[in-house]
Amino acid sequence: MGMLDKKYHDSNIIIVGLESALNWARKNSLWYEQFGLACCAIEMMATAASRYDFDRFGIIPRSSPRQADVMIVAGTVTMKMASRIERLYEQMSEPRYVISMGSCSNCGGPYWEHGYHVLKGVDKVIPVDVYVPGCPPRPEALLEGFLKLQEKITGETIIFKKNEADKKPETA
Amino acid sequence: MKKPEEILEYLNQKFGEDQLTLERGDIGEPWILVPASMIRDLSKFLRDDSELRFDMLMCLSGLHYLKEEELGVVYHLHSTKLDHYVTLKVRVPVEEPEVPSVESIWKTADWHEREAWDMVGVVFDKHPNLKRILLPDDWIGHPLRKDYVQQEFYQGIPTGE
Numbered sequence: 001m002g003m004l005d006k007k008y009h010d011s012n013i014i015i016v017g018l019e020s021a022l023n024w025a026r027k028n029s030l031w032y033e034q035f036g037l038a039c040c041a042i043e044m045m046a047t048a049a050s051r052y053d054f055d056r057f058g059i060i061p062r063s064s065p066r067q068a069d070v071m072i073v074a075g076t077v078t079m080k081m082a083s084r085i086e087r088l089y090e091q092m093s094e095p096r097y098v099i100s101m102g103s104c105s106n107c108g109g110p111y112w113e114h115g116y117h118v119l120k121g122v123d124k125v126i127p128v129d130v131y132v133p134g135c136p137p138r139p140e141a142l143l144e145g146f147l148k149l150q151e152k153i154t155g156e157t158i159i160f161k162k163n164e165a166d167k168k169p170e171t172a
Numbered sequence: 173m174k175k176p177e178e179i180l181e182y183l184n185q186k187f188g189e190d191q192l193t194l195e196r197g198d199i200g201e202p203w204i205l206v207p208a209s210m211i212r213d214l215s216k217f218l219r220d221d222s223e224l225r226f227d228m229l230m231c232l233s234g235l236h237y238l239k240e241e242e243l244g245v246v247y248h249l250h251s252t253k254l255d256h257y258v259t260l261k262v263r264v265p266v267e268e269p270e271v272p273s274v275e276s277i278w279k280t281a282d283w284h285e286r287e288a289w290d291m292v293g294v295v296f297d298k299h300p301n302l303k304r305i306l307l308p309d310d311w312i313g314h315p316l317r318k319d320y321v322q323q324e325f326y327q328g329i330p331t332g333e
């Protein structure tokens with residue numbers, strides 16, 4: 001008695017390309033780093049809460065960059081924070097993705113001209129996959145950003161090493 | 173309860189006639205202009221005198237007067253016991269921006285003075301811990317000065333567009 005006598009009775013073998021299996025797994029378990037920087041973080045929290053419910057896409061927060069697949073830069077990146085963001089990004093294991101949420105992290109937002117303390121776009125320190133515009137973006141927009149990221153992951157290959165400099169950013 | 177005019181009169185009896193002046197803008201309450209060297213003694217008197225009892229420093233702010241080449245410090249005081257208010261102002265030249273700290277009199281002044289140092293660069297004499305409060309320690313310049321020029325890079329990261 002054991003597993004073997006049942007193993008070949010039910011037709012439970014699925015044949016699929018390795019790439020698509022990997023991509024399928026990756027895009028449906030996008031664990032994100034749990035941190036927020038300013039007002040946009042409130043909308044991110046709303047997206048994670050019951051009404052919009054991130055979890056149904058397998059998107060759940062992790063408290064450590066080592067366990068995270070995606071970083072949502074939700075809010076104003078100050079000069080003081082910029083080097084920390086860079087370090088957090090470097091601590092994430094590959095493949096890693098970045099969603100820039102809101103005008104502030106896209107381009108400096110309301111601080112673009114006179115904000116001496118604000119980084120004018122988080123893409124000055126880390127590569128960004130998806131830009132979500134808005135001040136703040138509604139939860140639907142952030143979800144759309146994640147759907148865009150999923151689309152992007154679907155097209156990935158493992159034969160060619162993913163070159164971070166060549167990644168084409170998307171706009172949700 | 174005293175009006176600012178009455179407070180000035182009362183202070184003049186104690187500190188002499190020509191030290192303090194009452195000034196007035198187009199709107200709002202008048203303020204008392206205080207020589208920087210006097211501010212600590214005066215503050216102590218304002219807090220402890222039984223007819224004044226200013227036990228609360230509501231706000232301390234720093235200013236930059238570009239044309240006059242001066243820095244200013246504004247003190248908003250309130251007495252919770254006697255329910256009256258007064259505003260004090262101190263002005264010092266930009267080259268020697270030293271103002272005695274009132275941290276030993278009102279603890280509120282601790283962080284407020286650090287902010288005034290951080291943002292406009294007023295140096296508070298005898299402050300126990302006068303370092304930047306908001307900006308990183310290695311930042312260059314005081315951003316709320318009207319002639320502030322931003323550094324182009326901070327730790328190798330561009331600050332501009």
Ligand code: SF4
Pocket residue numbers: 038039040041074075076101102103104105109110134135136137
């Ligand atoms: S983009 Fe708008 S809502 Fe988002 S952090 Fe900046 S100011 Fe706040």
